[in-house]
Ligand SMILES: CNc1ncnc2c1ncn2[C@@H]1O[C@H](COP(=O)(O)O)[C@@H](O)[C@H]1O
């Protein structure tokens with residue numbers, strides 16, 4: 001039973017690259033920079049290993065993480081590891097999101113940051129990564145000829161798509177640059193835009209032009225919504241009709257009504273919400289009501305490094321907190337196929353994967 005949560009196929013729709021780094025890698029990177037004298041290692045060690053993380057502290061931690069990860073080589077390394085970690089727990093489809101960053105001292109532009117991310121996807125070697133369907137399917141076949149559909153020796157495969165995040169600290173122009181970069185990278189697996197960052201910073205109106213443009217150009221959009229009370233912003237976000245929203249912690253009656261009537265899927269991050277205290281306990285978490293009213297929801301990790309969790313753990317947690325069995329959890333995982341941002345080819349492939357497990361469950 002314990003193993004089931006790990007072996008069952010899963011879909012991860014809400015994972016931030018820099019929040020998903022292994023503790024061991026963060027410590028190793030911090031130690032290297034400590035040895036060079038760039039940072040004081042012991043200061044970092046304390047923060048990295050600390051486990052109580054209020055929402056305010058989480059954003060302080062991200063500033064520290066970004067200090068040690070924002071160079072091309074490191075971005076490639078953490079991308080590779082994060083994809084490997086998700087694949088190891090049978091995530092078959094991953095939408096990985098990250099904020100393209102400019103760092104003049106490292107000669108880094110938003111574009112070169114994203115090239116480093118794509119390098120990371122290419123560097124994964126213990127599992128096949130399908131990240132740009134049209135272009136790479138052939139390359140994968142050629143590099144692993146034994147990988148035909150009927151072969152028993154078929155290697156494990158994870159389908160990865162990218163979302164580019166706009167940080168709420170950014171200006172309209174910077175947000176627009178991110179959307180243009182996403183459009184430029186459509187053939188490299190970029191399928192959408194995310195709005196995230198410290199929820200007490202920034203105004204909806206600042207990001208709206210870039211988000212509208214993204215939508216007009218055919219990119220999908222997901223928004224962090226209601227991480228702090230902000231009724232007006234939540235209404236504006238719902239009226240924007242995003243493809244999905246994340247969190248929805250401080251939603252009020254009117255928001256729920258709107259969300260449900262618009263049928264906007266919700267990315268649920270249980271551990272993240274409990275750790276940041278945006279929801280007091282699992283028994284009052286909105287997952288239960290959304291699930292019972294058959295509203296589309298998907299369990300996600302948010303930041304598996306920062307919150308020391310995994311997608312398997314989130315499934316185990318929900319199953320025990322809400323009394324759901326293996327079959328129900330399998331259906332919950334499978335139904336996320338309906339609101340992934342990748343196209344029909346990926347959806348069809350995922351349906352096949354889940355269908356073969358459904359048969360086993362019935363047997
Ligand atoms: C806990 N809840 C959260 N709420 C809002 N934004 C969050 C977040 N967790 C992560 N991020 C966003 O993701 C960035 C780190 O990954 P990347 O550098 O983009 O790869 C953070 O700086 C923040 O902007």
Ligand SMILES: [Zn+2]
Nearest residue numbers: 016196246302
């Ligand atoms: Zn998030």
